[in-house]
Amino acid sequence: MNLYIDDNFDSGNIQLNSIEGTEITLEIRPDVGGEHMQWFHFRLDGAMGSPCTLRIVNAAKTSYPHAWENYHVCSSSDRDTWERVHTRYENGELIIEHTPDSNAQSYAYFAPYSHEQHLDLLAFCEATGLADISRLGTTLDGRAMHKVTGGTGPLTYWVIGRQHPGETMASWWMEGFLDRLLSPTDALARELRQKATVHVVPHMNLDGAIRGHLRTNAVGANLNREWDTPTLERSPEVYYTLESMRETGMHFCLDVHGDEALPYIFLSGPEGIVGYDDTHIPAQCELFGKAYEGANPDLQRVHGYPLTPPGKANMSMCTNAVAGEFQCPAYTLEMPFKDNDNAPELHQGWSPDRCAELGRSVIDALVALAREQQK
Ligand code: ZN
Numbered sequence: 001m002n003l004y005i006d007d008n009f010d011s012g013n014i015q016l017n018s019i020e021g022t023e024i025t026l027e028i029r030p031d032v033g034g035e036h037m038q039w040f041h042f043r044l045d046g047a048m049g050s051p052c053t054l055r056i057v058n059a060a061k062t063s064y065p066h067a068w069e070n071y072h073v074c075s076s077s078d079r080d081t082w083e084r085v086h087t088r089y090e091n092g093e094l095i096i097e098h099t100p101d102s103n104a105q106s107y108a109y110f111a112p113y114s115h116e117q118h119l120d121l122l123a124f125c126e127a128t129g130l131a132d133i134s135r136l137g138t139t140l141d142g143r144a145m146h147k148v149t150g151g152t153g154p155l156t157y158w159v160i161g162r163q164h165p166g167e168t169m170a171s172w173w174m175e176g177f178l179d180r181l182l183s184p185t186d187a188l189a190r191e192l193r194q195k196a197t198v199h200v201v202p203h204m205n206l207d208g209a210i211r212g213h214l215r216t217n218a219v220g221a222n223l224n225r226e227w228d229t230p231t232l233e234r235s236p237e238v239y240y241t242l243e244s245m246r247e248t249g250m251h252f253c254l255d256v257h258g259d260e261a262l263p264y265i266f267l268s269g270p271e272g273i274v275g276y277d278d279t280h281i282p283a284q285c286e287l288f289g290k291a292y293e294g295a296n297p298d299l300q301r302v303h304g305y306p307l308t309p310p311g312k313a314n315m316s317m318c319t320n321a322v323a324g325e326f327q328c329p330a331y332t333l334e335m336p337f338k339d340n341d342n343a344p345e346l347h348q349g350w351s352p353d354r355c356a357e358l359g360r361s362v363i364d365a366l367v368a369l370a371r372e373q374q375k
Pocket of ligand 1: 164167257258
């Protein structure tokens with residue numbers, strides 16, 4: 001029996017150490033710059049029906065080793081439906097024991113989202129006739145960055161995702177969000193488009209995604225640590241986006257992410273920025289969060305990151321930087337790589353479909369915020 005491991009495709013990441021029978025040892029390749037690694041995506045060929053043991057032997061050296069506890073790998077035989085397969089984190093190794101359903105079985109940290117899917121999403125938005133697609137700039141690997149704008153209202157909202165390229169849940173979320181935002185028939189979407197102009201950057205880190213990175217772009221920059229001083233040499237993705245934000249102004253920003261460790265969906269706000277409590281920001285953040293939780297209880301507001309003390313915000317992060325500069329409410333949305341422990345789904349865990357539903361639900365919360373801000 002000849003088994004093969006391949007990762008030479010869009011968002012592929014694995015290094016083969018050895019194959020002995022059905023025992024396979026692997027390593028995750030670090031992002032450019034070597035500071036981060038955790039994302040993996042590869043295919044095992046020729047093993048249909050054979051119980052295999054795949055060991056990722058450098059799992060303890062990844063960016064968030066504790067995040068492997070209670071984590072189960074995503075696998076697919078058709079690259080469409082991704083099921084969770086039994087996974088153990090033991091002695092610093094991530095061990096996958098699985099019998100492939102096909103001779104071309106894919107494994108990934110989370111259901112991948114390809115560059116082609118991103119291009120299809122832009123084309124879908126264009127085809128609705130309800131969005132403007134504009135070019136923000138060019139990435140360091142020479143790819144076009146695009147912004148989708150829907151609505152014509154006086155309020156200005158921004159929604160961005162995939163700053164961290166390994167967090168593919170943000171792209172699945174964007175599919176649901178943009179589908180509903182640009183619906184010709186959905187009454188709340190229509191109201192939102194009347195009240196607000198919504199600027200969306202569905203994919204901030206095209207280069208990192210194709211390269212199979214966890215957190216950084218083509219030169220190893222963590223885009224969500226570049227918002228205080230973005231440069232064209234190191235972080236053009238942030239530079240162009242912030243430039244566009246300064247042209248439009250902003251009344252709210254949502255930055256969509258995934259969290260490796262926590263098995264919950266949660267929001268993280270700009271409470272650490274200078275003067276936070278003296279502004280309208282806390283009340284409007286609360287209103288948005290409550291409305292979002294009400295629209296979709298997969299989002300909860302009990303578990304999350306600890307609050308940052310006043311004045312201690314990291315201003316290189318999008319949510320803090322824009323809340324500080326534009327004096328508006330802003331949130332980071334975090335979805336899990338694992339599952340929502342309040343409502344687990346054993347077969348798929350936190351899944352592309354649930355991401356998309358959560359993306360659709362945000363329209364309710366944006367309308368609630370717009371009604372308040374228009375008073
Ligand atoms: Zn992130």
